[in-house]
Each structure stands twice: as structure tokens, then as C-alpha cells.
Amino acid sequence: MWTREYSPGGAWQFWSLGRPKKEIVRLVEDASFPADGLSAVVLGCGVGVEVDYLARRAGAGAAAAAAGMAARAPANCVAGVDFALPAVQRARDSYGATDGAFFHHADVLRLPAPRAPLDLVVDNTVLQNVLRGEDGDLDRYLGALRRISLPGHTVLNVNLMSQEGFLQQPGFAECGEALNLPLVRAEQISAALGGDWEVLDQREGLYDLSPEAVGIECEAFYEFGGSATPGIPSHWLLLRRRAGPEPDGEKSTLWQASWRTVGRQRLRWLIIVR
Numbered sequence: 001m002w003t004r005e006y007s008p009g010g011a012w013q014f015w016s017l018g019r020p021k022k023e024i025v026r027l028v029e030d031a032s033f034p035a036d037g038l039s040a041v042v043l044g045c046g047v048g049v050e051v052d053y054l055a056r057r058a059g060a061g062a063a064a065a066a067a068g069m070a071a072r073a074p075a076n077c078v079a080g081v082d083f084a085l086p087a088v089q090r091a092r093d094s095y096g097a098t099d100g101a102f103f104h105h106a107d108v109l110r111l112p113a114p115r116a117p118l119d120l121v122v123d124n125t126v127l128q129n130v131l132r133g134e135d136g137d138l139d140r141y142l143g144a145l146r147r148i149s150l151p152g153h154t155v156l157n158v159n160l161m162s163q164e165g166f167l168q169q170p171g172f173a174e175c176g177e178a179l180n181l182p183l184v185r186a187e188q189i190s191a192a193l194g195g196d197w198e199v200l201d202q203r204e205g206l207y208d209l210s211p212e213a214v215g216i217e218c219e220a221f222y223e224f225g226g227s228a229t230p231g232i233p234s235h236w237l238l239l240r241r242r243a244g245p246e247p248d249g250e251k252s253t254l255w256q257a258s259w260r261t262v263g264r265q266r267l268r269w270l271i272i273v274r
């Protein structure tokens with residue numbers, strides 16, 4: 001289904017508006033990232049806009065402000081994962097040359113453990129689709145999150161389309177049925193993630209969507225998100241993996257991070273093995 005949406009005539013421009021999602025921009029502006037560079041993965045990265053943005057921008061502003069100098073990009077390593085091959089190909093064509101951006105064609109639910117810990121996992125809707133998926137998908141999703149995260153360290157940012165928020169805005173009702181969005185309730189998110197993840201912050205957010213891309217006119221998207229960032233209400237959460245023992249298990253060569261010295265700088269590289 002997703003592969004079809006990224007093929008000619010597909011609906012991918014409904015959710016991919018050609019610029020980083022508003023909440024990712026806000027995260028990059030607000031969060032403190034590791035000074036030596038961020039190691040992150042974007043689950044269901046689509047055409048890679050957020051991967052490119054995180055790789056180029058995460059930590060740049062904060063590092064510069066802390067040092068009281070002009071921004072020099074930290075050595076970020078950001079991997080995007082998506083199981084729709086046309087999306088991954090488009091991402092590689094568009095952003096494959098961005099320093100620290102990597103794209104991997106894989107099912108998130110089957111991701112193996114990386115060799116080095118990830119600082120940040122971003123999920124912009126995989127979980128909401130998992131909740132509508134087949135029996136066992138949620139367990140597979142949670143298992144994958146467990147494998148790729150480090151207890152007490154990895155932060156998870158989810159931005160999922162909110163059922164409560166959508167129903168509260170009467171303007172969405174007229175187009176809601178036609179769109180059949182995989183909306184989620186707050187209680188579903190806490191039931192799914194509450195065991196392994198502690199909430200650091202949560203609020204109503206925005207999930208950018210362009211209804212015209214699927215031939216629907218719905219003013220409510222613009223009334224809620226504003227003319228520059230049309231969208232619908234989301235559940236935005238920042239969570240940290242609860243402290244606990246590191247899981248056993250074979251470390252994969254799918255991704256590896258290592259330190260290299262380039263000139264006088266120590267750089268961390270996340271290498272995706274294709």
C-alpha cells in the first residue's frame with residue numbers, strides 16, 4: 001500500500017509537504033542535543049525531509065549559542081528507515097549527499113540492534129499505523145524500539161494524529177470520513193509505550209497535512225495549522241527509555257557508529273551497511 005502511494009498518482013504529497021514538519025523544526029529549536037553530534041533514526045522517514053533537516057540542523061544553533069560564536073554544524077548521524085522503496089529512492093536522490101544523512105530500506109518492526117546507542121528515535125506516524133495493523137504488530141514495534149534504544153538514554157519523539165483533537169474541531173468532521181485517517185487516542189499511546197518509556201514532555205501538536213494533495217478542500221486544516229503549515233492536531237510526546245538492564249542479543253552490522261579523527265576533530269560516523 002505505502003509503495004503505491006509513493007508511485008506516480010500516489011498520495012504521498014498529502015503528508016510530505018516538501019519542508020520539515022513544524023514539530024521537527026520546533027524540536028531542533030528547543031532541544032539540547034549532544035555537543036559531539038546526534039545519533040538518531042527517523043522511523044517511516046518517507047522522502048527524507050526530516051532526516052536531512054536533523055542531520056544539517058540538530059545542535060547547530062545551540063552549540064553556537066553556547067560557544068558564543070557562529071554556527072558550525074556538529075557531526076550528526078541520522079538514519080531514515082522506510083519500507084516503501086520509492087520513498088527511500090527519492091530520499092537518497094534528494095538528500096543522499098547531505099553529511100550525516102543515511103537512508104535504509106527496511107521494515108521498522110524488524111530493525112536489529114545497532115552497534116552503538118542511538119540518542120534519539122523519531123516516529124511521525126508508524127505507531128498509529130501499527131495500532132491499526134495486524135495482531136502482533138504492536139509487540140513487534142515495541143520489540144524493535146527495545147532493540148534500537150538504550151535504557152536510561154535514548155529519547156523517543158512521537159507525533160501522532162490525535163483522535164481527540166480531530167473530533168474537537170468541528171471543521172474536520174466534513175472531510176474526516178473521506179480521509180479515513182489512522183487517528184489515535186492518548187490512552188492508546190500510553191498503554192503502548194508506558195511500560196518501557198517515561199514521559200518527559202507532552203502536549204497537543206500539529207501534524208502537517210495538505211488536503212489538496214488528495215483532491216479535498218477542507219478549510220479546517222488551515223484554520224488549525226495556519227496558512228503556512230496546514231495540518232491536524234497531534235499527540236506530541238517526548239519520552240525516555242526507562243533505565244534498566246541493556247538487552248542481550250546479537251549486535252547487527254546494519255548500522256555501526258565509530259569515532260574517526262579528521263584533522264583535529266573527532267567525528268562520530270553512523271555507517272549504514274546496505
Ligand SMILES: C[S@@+](CC[C@H](N)C(=O)[O-])C[C@H]1O[C@@H](n2cnc3c(N)ncnc32)[C@H](O)[C@@H]1O
Binds near residue numbers: 109124
Ligand atoms: C504518513 S507517512 C509519514 C512519512 C514521514 N514520516 C513524514 O512525516 O512525512 C508514514 C510513513 O511510514 C512508513 N511506514 C509505515 N510503517 C512502516 C514500517 N513498519 N516500516 C517502515 N516504514 C513504515 C510508510 O512507508 C510511510 O512512508
